[in-house]
Amino acid sequence: MKTVNFKKMFLTMFMFTLILVLAACGSEGADGASNFPNNSITVIQGFDPGGGSDQLAQVTQPHLQESLGVSFTNEYVPGAAGAVGWTRLAQQSENDGYTISITNSPMLMTNYIMNSEITYSLEDFEPIANVVTDPGIIVVPEDSEFDTYEEFATYLEENPGELNASNSGVGGDDFFTQLKWMEETGLEMELIPYEGDGPSWQAAAGGDVDASFNNLGVVYPQVSEGNLKPLVVFSEERIESIPDVPTAKELGLDLVSGSSRGYSAPAGIPEEAKQTLIDAFAQLEDNAEFKESLENLALPMDLKLGEDYASYLQAEEEAAAELWENVKDQYEQ
């Protein structure tokens, strides 16, 4: 199209075709032998390139590639908070183990809990492994009057509903963290949804809202620079990078929450393929290089394999469904 006349255009294309034919001949080979895997594995991503899922894929897949000896191809199918991609995995992909997907919790389940139009469910998936869990956290602006969680909670006890907090959107992990937290503590706060984790913390840093329910990995750079003050983190144990911030458990709340990302296959993949994939993920456990790259992203590793991951998703599903049942009247009328 760039060329000036037809002859030139034709010539260019002819050369191009020739090169392609040669290239195609070179890459032929690999026919259907029995051992899994003998072909490249496609990873369906329900989000745009460059997002959190993609980051996980970029650091995880080179290591999987090494241990499995096949390449990984990312297929980005963004839409409906991941639901378009997951529907494709659940309903339109072959369950031979060559197509898997990055699955986010609780997003994977809250999608269909909240919207009847979304027709997949957890039974359509064969969870392979969870890789990271980014714990939930409450942050307040640097000039906030609250320095500790106790001050914050006491104020809310005396002035219920006076403060507002941003979250990453209705149905997101922070939205459910905040609901769980309000249920657990009996405190009341106004929920202000934003479009994603970034805009949510920016609203807090800019002073638009009083607090933000967010994820550690997202706000860590801001916390370490002092733009945001962390009050409490919803992890099992204290986090190394923010040793002074108490966990909700220490403060007497039965609340562990966050956003997890792992890999799942469509239900009914061959047992052999499933086991091979799980083994490949198991090797990540002692991979120093992998751990270091996760640390760079401020994402805590949280390896849960096979059955463990399945039951974890199951529990998350039940919790989210129950919470949504309680509040859905405020959202659907």
Added chain:
Amino acid sequence: MTYLVRHSIASVLVLIFCTVFFLESLNYPASAARLPQILIILVALLAIGMFIEAFIKNKKTDVKSAVKKEAEKINVKRVVLFTILIALYIILIDVIGYFIVTPVFLFVAMTYLRATKVYMALILSIGFTVFIYGLFSMFLNIPLPMGIFS
């Protein structure tokens, strides 16, 4: 088609669209329905306004003749057939896949439009198919609709 008829059809279509959307918006909670409903009413009013405007303008004969003059130059049959061809291309590319449908579409379109000599149309259609495949799939690693080839 006269100036007035065209605008009447357009106004009616817009009003139908508004009705469908308005009925749908009745299912939403008030906070989600407010802005869309305001806009739907606005669009509907403006569609009626457009009809009135066309009605007034239509009385001026110069508009009529000017439009008529222009309309004559358009080869309506060619436009309609080409549009159908595009629609077929989009439907078939999903079913059969990029590789077979694309060169056929380009060849048929160029031959039908008498764009160039037949042999040139053949070369161009195959050439472009391969060129785009090379560019997207091999060079940039961007997916193409592969249909049965996937």
Added chain:
Amino acid sequence: MNDIMTGLINVLSIDSLFFIALGMALGIFVGSMPGLSATMAIAILLPLTYSMDPANGISMLASLYMGGMYGGSILAILLRTPGTPAAAATVLDGYIMTENGQAGRALGISLISGLVGGVIGSIVLLSIAPFLGRVALNIGALEMFAVAVLGITIISSLSAGSVIKGLMSGSLGLLISLMGMHAITGIPRFTFGSIYLFDGISFVVALIGLFSIPQALKLIEKDQELVKASKIKDKILPPWRLIIGQRLNLLRSSLIGVITGLIPGTGGDTASWFSYNEAKRFSREKEKFGTGHVEGLVAPESANNAVVGGALVPTITLGVPGSSTTAVLLGGLMIHGIMPGPTLMTEHADVAYTLLWAVLISCIFLFFIGLLYTKVAVGITRIPGRVLAPIIVLLCVVGTFAVQNSMVDVMIMFGFGILGYFMDKLSIPVAPLVVGMILGGMLDTSLHQSLLIGDGSWGVFLTSPVAVILLVIALISVLQSTPLFGKVAALFKK
């Protein structure tokens, strides 16, 4: 100061310059194809940079971003097929110049404007980025709402011919942008049960349809050629006189670009319309806009390249992406082990300043590679329209599919194509629809958030001085377009 010099020395090394040039060439090419974007190209190239020196890798990607912003205009001018959403406003005057046989001149003006915009953006980035970063953080829901309202006033100034038709087109655009999951209540609106509409209609997809398909149909609807071929000897670079004459327009549009880039969530698509509108507001020849007027081409072209510098400011100083492209860039930095955010300028100053210089240096390559590409591309005007039409369709179909890997998008694109064709035939302007689609979602979300923050009171907007100023400007714009204002102004002139 030391870090700044280290950065400059890093950039001027041979391999760094090579990668910047490579990024630029790729960016311009990818940007020029409808559907393919700099964002996509950066995501694809990212894994390739792992083995590279982080500074080189990131410089290449930033240069690609700059190139992509410029590249979008090339086919917008030549084929009325904007390669990126940021080039939609370019169509208005740029493509008309092509129809008038001035394709080469239009491309030259676009190149120079892009160069000036890019340089102004990078200078701002290099000099006052840390200061501006804080500003970006203070733009909240209230200010976003005011920006959206101000943007909507553009619709009336784009309604050439019939105000009623223009407003209808604009309102329709706003309405379409509300389709999809409502950010505040989570209710899917106007999705009619299809999960493919949960995110609403993708703007890029609609845009490809609205401009390109009608163009393909128009190329074949008549027996004679639509576009006059550009002469081979047609000079591409505009004379100095013309550039000097546009200095105010260039400066104003570039600053609009920088500021729009700075605001997280707005980018080239918004900036180009804002600058087009302002150029028209300050022009002495308002009526010439839309007829192949130089001012109308200079404004969006300088603005969308100035966006690059602006969008990188919050990305680098805060770790807040100023646009979708910088979001991917940010991911790239993180994978290189560089945590973007407030610490980037101190802990990784070498990388940060190399990147900043790379953006400036990339403008030089923008000029030379852009000139080369343009000289070849101008040949398109000599290809008969009937050959081009099927090829435009092919590019639209595969380009749209590439956006989200979805056949549903291709059908939506085609639907918008038919819509665009009939709008043209009824002389309903398409531009207001496009502006409406850009701003509708922003308007809705920021309004709801503002009211939630202000406990339901509209008075909350008075608490933000920036919002008040913007809303007053919006009010003046509305008054300006009413006959009353003209009479009052005339009184004062006497």
